[in-house]
Amino acid sequence: MFFAFAVRNLRRHWIRSALSIIGIVIGVVAIASLGIMASSINLLVANVITDVGDTIVITPHTAIGGTFAGDPRTAVDAAIPAREVEEIRRAANPHHTVPVLQGADEVEFRRGESGYTQIIGLASDDIPILLDLEEGQYPRQNQPGALVGTYLAAEYDVAPGSKLTIGNESIRVAGVLAERGFAADINPDYAIVVPDGWYESHFGTNDAYPMVIVRVGDVEQIDAVKDAIESRINRREDIVDIFDSRDMLRQYEEIYQQITTFLVGIGGISLIVAAVNILNVMYISVTERIREIGVMRSLGALRREVLRMFLYEAMILGLIGSIIGGIASTAFGYLISLAAVEVFTAGTTFGENFTVFDQSAVGFIIFGMAFGIGTSIAAGFYPAWIASQLAPVDAMRQK
Amino acid sequence: MSGEPILRFEEVTKIYPLPAGDVVALDRVSLTVDPGEFIAVMGPSGSGKSTLLNMMGCLDVPTAGRIYLSGQEISQLSDDDLTRLRRDRIGFVFQQFNLIPLLSAIENVEFPIILTTGREESRRRAIEVMRMMHLDDALFSHRPGELSGGEQQRVAIARALVNDPDLLLCDEPTGNLDTKTGTAIMDLLAEENREGKTIVMVTHDPGVAAYARRTIRIVDGRLA
Numbered sequence: 001m002f003f004a005f006a007v008r009n010l011r012r013h014w015i016r017s018a019l020s021i022i023g024i025v026i027g028v029v030a031i032a033s034l035g036i037m038a039s040s041i042n043l044l045v046a047n048v049i050t051d052v053g054d055t056i057v058i059t060p061h062t063a064i065g066g067t068f069a070g071d072p073r074t075a076v077d078a079a080i081p082a083r084e085v086e087e088i089r090r091a092a093n094p095h096h097t098v099p100v101l102q103g104a105d106e107v108e109f110r111r112g113e114s115g116y117t118q119i120i121g122l123a124s125d126d127i128p129i130l131l132d133l134e135e136g137q138y139p140r141q142n143q144p145g146a147l148v149g150t151y152l153a154a155e156y157d158v159a160p161g162s163k164l165t166i167g168n169e170s171i172r173v174a175g176v177l178a179e180r181g182f183a184a185d186i187n188p189d190y191a192i193v194v195p196d197g198w199y200e201s202h203f204g205t206n207d208a209y210p211m212v213i214v215r216v217g218d219v220e221q222i223d224a225v226k227d228a229i230e231s232r233i234n235r236r237e238d239i240v241d242i243f244d245s246r247d248m249l250r251q252y253e254e255i256y257q258q259i260t261t262f263l264v265g266i267g268g269i270s271l272i273v274a275a276v277n278i279l280n281v282m283y284i285s286v287t288e289r290i291r292e293i294g295v296m297r298s299l300g301a302l303r304r305e306v307l308r309m310f311l312y313e314a315m316i317l318g319l320i321g322s323i324i325g326g327i328a329s330t331a332f333g334y335l336i337s338l339a340a341v342e343v344f345t346a347g348t349t350f351g352e353n354f355t356v357f358d359q360s361a362v363g364f365i366i367f368g369m370a371f372g373i374g375t376s377i378a379a380g381f382y383p384a385w386i387a388s389q390l391a392p393v394d395a396m397r398q399k
Numbered sequence: 400m401s402g403e404p405i406l407r408f409e410e411v412t413k414i415y416p417l418p419a420g421d422v423v424a425l426d427r428v429s430l431t432v433d434p435g436e437f438i439a440v441m442g443p444s445g446s447g448k449s450t451l452l453n454m455m456g457c458l459d460v461p462t463a464g465r466i467y468l469s470g471q472e473i474s475q476l477s478d479d480d481l482t483r484l485r486r487d488r489i490g491f492v493f494q495q496f497n498l499i500p501l502l503s504a505i506e507n508v509e510f511p512i513i514l515t516t517g518r519e520e521s522r523r524r525a526i527e528v529m530r531m532m533h534l535d536d537a538l539f540s541h542r543p544g545e546l547s548g549g550e551q552q553r554v555a556i557a558r559a560l561v562n563d564p565d566l567l568l569c570d571e572p573t574g575n576l577d578t579k580t581g582t583a584i585m586d587l588l589a590e591e592n593r594e595g596k597t598i599v600m601v602t603h604d605p606g607v608a609a610y611a612r613r614t615i616r617i618v619d620g621r622l623a
Contacts, residue, residue, distance in 0.1 A: 001510075001513050005501060008501045009501060012501065291497070292499055292500065292501075295493075295497040295498075295499060296499065296510075297482065298456070298458055298485060298491055298497075299485070299486065299491065299510060299511050299514065299558070300482055300483065300485045300486020300487070300511060300514045300515070301482070301486075301514055302479055302482050302483075303478060303479070303482070305514075391459075392458050393453050393458050393459055396493070396497065
């Protein structure tokens, strides 16, 4: 019966109720769709980052330490001497050590179409260890031949057999690399990979490498290998910085967590605003009905029954608002994350087969709805409590 | 009828603390209400009539003294216990009718039954009492705002009687009614009393008080 009271009172002041519901809807939609957007970005980036959980990346020690690939503080033109690379190779044995040469030169893809491109030099034996082919074949030992990153190849319509001009030297394209995504070590999707011999004859050599990659077969052994390299190379002074791809993922996850918290927090604020509105509406409702409450109490309604009646009102507002909000945020969150994906992947083919909805999106909708109902009830509690504590005699004296 | 009084006040005092100083609303009032009585409480404004009625109706507790309802001491009971006593043993009729505007006439009458039983199978009893109050069936589904003053007060009396209370308390039951309607309402109350209902009624209208078989006068919180 007290539930029926609540329903009737909400219907009696339907405009007020509808406005409160709209507030909750907006709050729930804000939480859920911002959460969905955050999780979409996460999914997208996770999709883009290659799963290189077994890679240790060693770079020259920089004055200010970086913690992830691409940290601008570590963009220092420095290299690890060949002598140290051999030390690393010994320390990392039997795991595979891959010294990496990186540079840039102007590349002409066909007449009139040229531009600076990243050139990666790897030992011919090492290339198949790090990179997969989409088409063509790996360059043979001591044979000049280039591998073109998949996006670069798509952009300039390059295929095995094509000719490129790097600087003034012509080189045949042996193959096109498979998409690798953003990784902690090298990012060849927009680059050209050449054998180290060709690289050194083209760029000259100073017998040093800007980066050394160690492929550890077993993820369990990463820490042991890192320690071995650390104690061998950095014994007296720090010569190299060592990190593995897990550090990058950790870093990324931290950033993702912060983005999510921030976005959901914004949504939460709008729901709190909606809750204040419910508090206000309920407070008005209690004030208007003081006399009615007094009558109910004098006829034998218990305090907790009055409390329940007003809590029902808040709960109904929260429930309707949250259900509508849940439905709306399913639609709205889908659109907003499609938009987010489009913005984040503009001009690339990342996330082409990317789906927006996963469990965490559903989780955010459910979380938004639960939070909506929860805050509504919490907001209704104070006015309901006040109503229940009124002395019947005082309440009935009110006009 | 049992020999035990329905209501017994022993040296009941009620003091309202106010910033301007304490107000003594009731000053050591002792009285008894026996089963089947029809009592009018009369006195000037501010004399303590309403406070007395509130104490009788378990709406308020005394500052000092004891109140017994059918032999049970009530001055120390919890709010929940007092609420249950009001619900099960006492019927109220107010000057302002005090019907619940969200409910139809018949739902107002059902309200105390539902509070007691928690069930909604109360319609038959509600109809029976409403017909006793000479209310037309066509009015049952009307909201209080659609009823005349007299009709509202009949609904209010039906509501007060629906749980068959030991005691019917009326606070100026005809105060908001014209003379003719007021007379009809008083006839209904007198009829109830003839059938055994114990009634205590606050009024300042001697014509209304004349329906009672005993009159208590109260001045400055004391029985006169």
